Amino acid sequence: MLDDIIQSYNEAVFETDRMAALNVVDRALAQGVTAEEVVFKVVIPAIETMMSLIASDPDANLAQHFMTSQIAVEVTEKMLPKFRNSPEVVGRVVIGTAHGDLHSLGKRIVMGCLKAMMVEVVDLGVNVSAEHFIDEAVRLDAQVIGISAMMVHTAMGEEGCRKVRARLQERGLTDRIKLVVGGAPYRFDPNLYQAVGADAWAEDGINAAKVIIELIREVKRHDTP
Amino acid sequence: MxxxxxxxxxxxxxxxxxxxxxxxxxxxxxxxxxxxxxxxxxxxxxxxxxxxxxxxxxxxxxxxxxxxxxxxxxxxxxxxxxxxxxxxxxxxxxxxxxxxIDHPPPPSVWTTIPMEDLCPVSSEQPAAIRYKYGLAVDLGTTHIRLSLWDCGSRQRMATRRGPNPQGVFGADVLSRLDAARIHAAELARLVRDALIDALRDMLARELGKVTPLLADVGRVMIVGNTAMLTLLTGAGYDTLIDPAYWQQPISCQPPDWQAWQQAWGLPNAEIVLPAPVAGFIGSDLVADLIATDLVEGPPGSMLLDLGTNVELALWTGQRVLVTSTPGGPAFEGVGIRHGMPVQIGAIYRVHGIDAAFSCEVIGGVAPQGFCGSGLLDGIARLLENGALKPSGRFTVPPGTEGYRLDPDNPRTAITGHDVDAFQRAKAATAAAMGTLLAVAGLEWSDLQRLCICGSFGHHLDLSLAQSVGLLPPLALSRMELMTNAALSGCEQALLDGAGMARFARLTHLMAPVNLSMRGRYDDDYLDHLRLKPISLSQNQTIK
The missing domain is CATH 3.10.20.30 (Beta-grasp domain)
Structure with a gap:
């Protein structure tokens, strides 16, 4: 039964047909599939399959990538309240766009993937100052700061990631809080993330979520010697 | 065939x-x-x-x-x-x-704007300018459009359209602003030289004299997006990439008018730059409003200026909500595999006949590529006959070379990336329209009038634009197509003694809306990516 559901769901997601995907999920729940199974056995594998398909398919497009992530987010958000036990949370991330940058779409997609993978995300919004990133990460005890920058001058500029890194060092937080960046400029220059002082970068939502989960584990390992 | x-x-x-x-x-x-x-x-x-x-x-x-x-x-x-x-x-x-032609003139970048693309200007009002001639300029990111007027008789003497020479520094606004950090003087010089070159070209070719006539030019009025105006005057461009200024008025006045008059050789010309509304709303949008009489119409009238940067205005009856969104250059045939401007050889319409397609080509020659309206039509027809799915994927992947509308002509191919670029541009546009309506507390069905200006010109097929979800499925009688609206509005203000007051009055009514501060915009954008008609009830159902 689950195989049928997985197949129909994958087809709907591949066609970016949101209504069809939601219908498959409703049908699955009616047939007794649990919300946990929907998320862990249907939604997450589907988004992983989609991302690897998109990465290797010359015909795949950004629009499809966006729509796929949106469907995953929507389904996950609908399922979470139906979980029998509150899911085990991997860790916590604060996320926002760099100072001077108002492009929120990339951040939104990363947030969706993180939620689907049981990471708590706090959205700091757009045009976030370095101080605010750090203050909120400390206040909320987040393991990772995620900074999205879609323009060259916000990705490379002094007010963005570089400043967050400098403040983390000044305050001795480099082991407690890791720094991840994403956005078009980092894709064009895969070494840029290091130049601006980030610990990692990722090129799409699902990989961002994976990279962030790795860093959360690293921080937690460090915390519990 | x-x-x-x-x-x-x-x-x-x-x-x-x-x-x-x-x-x-x-x-x-x-x-x-x-x-x-x-x-x-x-x-x-x-x-x-x-x-x-x-x-x-x-x-x-x-x-x-x-x-x-x-x-x-x-x-x-x-x-x-x-x-x-x-x-x-x-x-x-x-x-x-x-x-x-045995003795051709030196080559030139300037061409004449077709008459059918221009709006008539009423001949009733008296002359507003003491000197004989006036020049109207629409300074666009990609193109510059100008017209020379005999102000006494209110006759258009000549028009010119040519590329913005700053294009060598990048196609979009952002890369221009970036280049200005190092090359501001060069950028300003390029575009100022282009404007005077176009004026001299018109005088020389239409009136047969240049230098003696320059003294008869009494007014030069320039409209454009804010970035282009700051790059023209060399003042304020550095503030534009800082979001703090996006909703602020930006001064685009040159530091020294007399230096301009001198450099241009126009000793008697009053050089007028109506102030842009905000960092991301230019005076070209105000000129659009003048040309379309938007605030004279019923509340629920919307103006859409489609281009690399899409600008929108919504008249609510009390104020004009204005915004802009970077749709991307697909609407102008840029960034498309076989994209091209609206010129000879461009496919501007596509018809579907059974499983085959028939293209209308500017000049009627063999197709060399697609302009914006041709790309829209092509995508809509592929969707219609099932070759393309609402997701933007082809039913049978055509490979990186794309799907040829004419199997024998590779220049008629549309690729997956072309469709993708178009989807993103149309989603940004539709989401911006929906967000503006929501800010005004209106539904799609409340739209009484929709004026569509900009890069598609009169070639846009409204029904096909509705079928792919670029425009809402309103009665066609509520929609109007207008070409060169910004130039038209500038012309009207140029010839009107109270022209600047019209700009000021409209600007005063305008309330800029920053889409990136509206949470729903991203959701709407994702919803509008699919190639399907906009649902008229869609606006209310989305949080």
Whole structure:
């Protein structure tokens, strides 16, 4: 039964047909599939399959990538309240766009993937100052700061990631809080993330979520010697 | 089968210059100079096409022509007549015709804007300018459009359209602003030189004199997006990439008017730059409002200026909500595999006949690529016949070379990436429209009037634009297409003594909306990515 559901769901997601995907999920729940199974056995594998398909398919497009992530987010958000036990949370991330940058779409997609993978995300919004990133990460005890920058001058500029890194060092937080960046400029220059002082970068939502989960584990390992 | 659209009214003008040959299919009856000014290699000219200067000599090689006109008998001696020489402004296209230009002028980037793309200006009001001539300028990111006016008689003397020479520093606004950090002076110089070059070109070719007439130019009015205005004046461009200024008025006044007058050789010209509304809302949008009389119409009137940067205005009855969104250059045929501007050889319409397609091509020649409206039509037709799915994927992947509308012509191919770029541009546009309506507390069905200006011009097929979800499915009677609206609004203000007051009054009514501060915009954007009609009830159901 689950195989049928997985197949129909994958087809709907591949066609970016949101209504069809939601219908498959409703049908699955009616047939007794649990919300946990929907998320862990249907939604997450589907988004992983989609991302690897998109990465290797010359015909795949950004629009499809966006729509796929949106469907995953929507389904996950609908399922979470139906979980029998509150899911085990991997860790916590604060996320926002760099100072001077108002492009929120990339951040939104990363947030969706993180939620689907049981990471708590706090959205700091757009045009976030370095101080605010750090203050909120400390206040909320987040393991990772995620900074999205879609323009060259916000990705490379002094007010963005570089400043967050400098403040983390000044305050001795480099082991407690890791720094991840994403956005078009980092894709064009895969070494840029290091130049601006980030610990990692990722090129799409699902990989961002994976990279962030790795860093959360690293921080937690460090915390519990 | 793909067919070039060749009606009986069309004839082909073949032009030889040196070793090069250009074929220009055109409607019969037009003068050869008129056709060449619009699209072709130019002839020399020093009058408004009345046979007065005798400069536009061409040699007829073969074809049917009208008899020699009186002006030609005056200007061409019997030897010249025996060689088959004619004046291009007097020679009319009656059937297929081949000519040679033996003494072409130096090449130029400027062409004339077709009459049918311009709006008439009422002749009622009195002249507003003390001097004889006025110049209206729409300074766009990609193109510059200008018109020269005889202000006393309210006659348009000439028009020009040409590329913004700053394009070498990047196609979009952001890369220009980035370049300005190092090359501000160079960027300003390039565009100022281009404006005066276009003015001199109009004076020289239409009036036959330049220097003495420059003193008769009494006013130059320039509209444009804020970034282009700051790059023209060299002031304020550095504040534009800081979001703190996006909703602030930005001063775009040059530091020293007299230096401009001097540099341009226009001692008596009042140089007028109506102030832009905000960092991301230019004076071109205000000019659009003037041209469309948007605030004279019913509440729920919306204006959409489609281009690389999409600008929108919504009249609520009390105020005008304005915003802009970076749709991307797909609407202008840029960033598309076989994309091209609206010029000879561009597919501008596509029809579907069973499983095949028929393209209408500008000039009726073999297709060389797609302009914005052709791409939209092509995508809509592929969707219609099932070759393309609402997700933007092809039913059968055509590979990186794309899907050929004409199997025999690779220049008619649309690729997956083209579809993707179009989807993102149309989603940004539709989401911006929906967000503005929501800010005003309105639904799609409350739209009473939708004015569509910008890059598609009058070639946009409204029904197809509705079928892919670029425009809402309103009754077609509520939608209006307008070409060169910003230039038209600028022209009206140029000729009106109270022109600046009109700009000020409209600007005062405007409330800028920053889409990135509206949470729903991203959701709407994702929802509008699919190639399907906008659902009229969609606006209320989304949180």
């Amino acid at each position: 793909l067919t070039a659209n060749h009606s009986n009214q069309m004839a082909v003008l073949t032009v030889h210059v040196g070793a090069s040959v250009t074929c220009l299919p055109f409607g019969r009856g037009r003068s050869v100079r008129e056709i060449l000014d619009l699209f072709g290699p130019r002839v020399r000219a020093a009058c408004g096409g009345i046979g007065a200067c005798g400069a536009c000599v061409v040699r007829v090689l073969r074809g049917e022509v009208n008899p020699l006109m009186p002006a030609e008998r005056l200007r061409l001696d019997s030897a010249a007549q025996a060689r088959g020489e004619r004046l291009a402004c007097q020679l009319r296209l009656l059937g297929d015709l081949a000519i040679r």
